[in-house]
Amino acid sequence: MNTQTQNIIYDNHGRPITYLRLAVTDRCNLRCFYCMPEEGVKYLHKSKLLTYEEMIRTVSVLSELGISKVRITGGEPFVRHNMIDFMYQLSEINGIDELNITTNGILTGQYIRQMKEMGVRAVNLSLDTLDKKRFFEITRRDEFDKVYDTLFQLIDAGFEVKVNAVVMDGKNTEDILPLVGLTQNHNVSIRFIEEMPFNGEGNHYPKLAWNLHRILAEIKSQYPDLQKLVDSPNSTSYNYQVPDFQGNIGVIAAFSRTFCGTCNRIRLTATGDLKTCLYDEGVLNIRDLLRDGITNEDLKSTFLQAFKNRPKDGFEAERNRKSVITESMTTIGG
Structure with missing residues (x-):
């Protein structure tokens, strides 16, 4: 990674913006219940997506404004061709001192050596269950063995591994305690995530059945001595550890939105929509600006203006929407 003396930019609520979640594709080789509908997914034509060159240019501009961390998502x-070469290019951008990735693990194992070489430190692995049958029911694909094997390859390779498990009523709540059990002998972080309405269909439930408090109560039913850890600045998770266990546990209140006050992240979708909040509709389209010939200086000014009109939290962003949430997480980038 290449570091440089950087600016620090703040939004209109005094929050520093240092972290970009960069979606590189809307395609996925799973069909997870909470992320996208089983059928009828219309993938975008390649011309609608940001090119690698456009993404490199955009990240370079953002790095000059103060973005120092990039997480690649989808x-x-x-599944996007030549992804590992693109990651090498990202890792060489001045000012980007942390490059991470979120993956489902199906294709990841073959790239572990290259990711270590380029300095990737942290990998988030999506895995909602340790049961092969439930994995198929949730993802609609028979890929559990490959993902489970990738998990331990990543741990053995020394990555900071976080397992992202979306908690879904009637789907995988019986997996909460087995997933916590993984932290006993493995240096891994298990992060339980409240389900969000970004599945291409809207909310599955009239209200959230498994929120932060109920998830914690379930964990404490078997581990009553669960200890609270100190949360890092800008953390989206409330973090805990079972005494004497190697790993730790986090709960992300993604639906309750209790972490918005310290949010330091922005999102860029695969089509170039800038989202200054997960719950907004996208505040402008970077792809169109680039293809219309915007200069880097004007692009910086455009970013800064967007950052100065950021909603206070996800509830305000949702209220400001012109339409109800119907998009899927695969089009948002997590």
């Missing part, structure tokens, strides 16, 4: 990043 869809599933590794």
Whole structure:
């Protein structure tokens, strides 16, 4: 990674913006219940997506404004051709001192050596269950063995591994305690995530059945001595550890939105929509600006203006929407 003395930019609520979640594709080789509908997914034509060159240019401009951390998301990043070469290019941008990735693990194992070489430190692995049958029911694909094997390859390779498990009523709540059990002998972080309405269909439930408090109560039913850890600045998760266990546990209140006050992240979708909040509709389209010939200086000014009109939290962003949430997480980038 290449570091440089950087600016620090703040939004209109005094929050620094240092972290970009960059979606590189809307395609995925799974069909997870909470992320996208089983059928009828209309993938975008390649021309609608940001090119690698456009993404490199955009990240370079953002790095000059103060972005120092990039997480690659999707869809599933590794379904896009030449992804590992693109990651090498990202890792060489001045000012980007942290490059991470979120993946479902199906195609990831073959790239572990290259990711280590370029300095990737942290990998988030999506895995909602340790049961092969439930994995198929949730993802609609028979890929559990491959994902489970990738998990331990990543741990053995020394990555900071976080397992992202979306908690879904009637789908995988019986997996909460087995997933916590993984932290006993493995240096891994298990992060339980409240389900969000970004599945291409809207909310599945009239209200959220498994929120932060109920998830914690379930964990404490078997581990009553669960200890609270100190959360890092800008953390989206409330973090805990079972005494004497190697790993740790986090709960992300993604639906309750209790972490918005310290949010330091922005999102860029695969089509170039800038989202200054997960729950907004996209505040402008970077792809169109680039293809219309915008200069880097004007692009910087456009970013800064967007950052100065950021909603206070996800509830305000949702209220400001012109339409109800119907998009899927695969089009948003997580």
